[in-house]
Amino acid sequence: MKYRTVFDIIGPVMIGPSSSHTAGAARIGRTARTIFGRIPKQIMITLYGSFAKTYRGHGTDIALVGGLLDFDTYDERMPQSLKMAAEAGIHVRFVESEERTEHPNTARIHLSDERGKLEVVGISIGGGKVEIVELNGFELKLSGNAPTLLVLHKDQFGAVADVATILAKHQINIGYMQVARKEKGLEALMSIETDQSLSEELLQEIRQKSGMYAVTLLNN
Structure with missing residues (x-):
């Protein structure tokens, strides 16, 4: 170890x-x-x-x-x-x-x-x-060792791309990402660990995208 x-x-x-x-x-x-x-x-x-x-x-x-x-x-x-x-x-x-x-x-x-x-x-x-x-009810694996973005959203085309594009625009590197859904077309959950801290401005940008239900940041 x-x-x-x-x-x-x-x-x-x-x-x-x-x-x-x-x-x-x-x-x-x-x-x-x-x-x-x-x-x-x-x-x-x-x-x-x-x-x-x-x-x-x-x-x-x-x-x-x-x-x-x-x-x-x-x-x-x-x-x-x-x-x-x-x-x-x-x-x-x-x-x-x-x-x-x-x-x-x-x-x-x-x-x-x-x-x-x-x-x-x-x-x-x-x-x-x-x-x-x-x-x-979503299975995931959060360690809390890095800033982690949790995005509960509608399971729809382009949702993951929207979040990834905003992170790239702010020069945020993704260390680990997991996406889970219970049933096609209903709720899905993104769990994204990043190498940099995330600003409130960035979180608001994600919240304003279509189909985003809840956006939460967990800091280590």
Whole structure:
């Protein structure tokens, strides 16, 4: 295994006790919060594998909710996240599943409010690193190690070309791209990791193209 930096070895700055069960969980929650775009009113979190067995003792519940409140891994408010969510009128429910998953540290997060719903599946792969492997039923693989553009759009001719053209105009290089759809002609999802950061101007250009439903940027 290769390490890119010393922080891959010693782990992230965090509120403990575990980089996998707390720091990783917090990052899964915070990524879901970023995609949702706001603080949810209802949170249902289904836990699998070791997450389901040890989440209370390892603080995984606290970390996931802290991330959903937009707390970073080292935020001193993290231990109070469940209390703060309750005080804010957010309904939080945890479900322990016995279903077997590919990775033992897996969480399925369902967020909702009067404006909409979101379902995200994330895994904590160790050292505070995470992957988002499902978004509203779309399979994907987000590492969070690079700026990532998520574009939910109508499955139609020219949609991918429109986004690629705008990125090229702004001299943005694509490091990794994935396109998925559930059914021909309905919704599709583009996941694009880039080598450069993306401006709000660029995001607005994409939003103005025909058939674009939602455009979200995840920064590492």
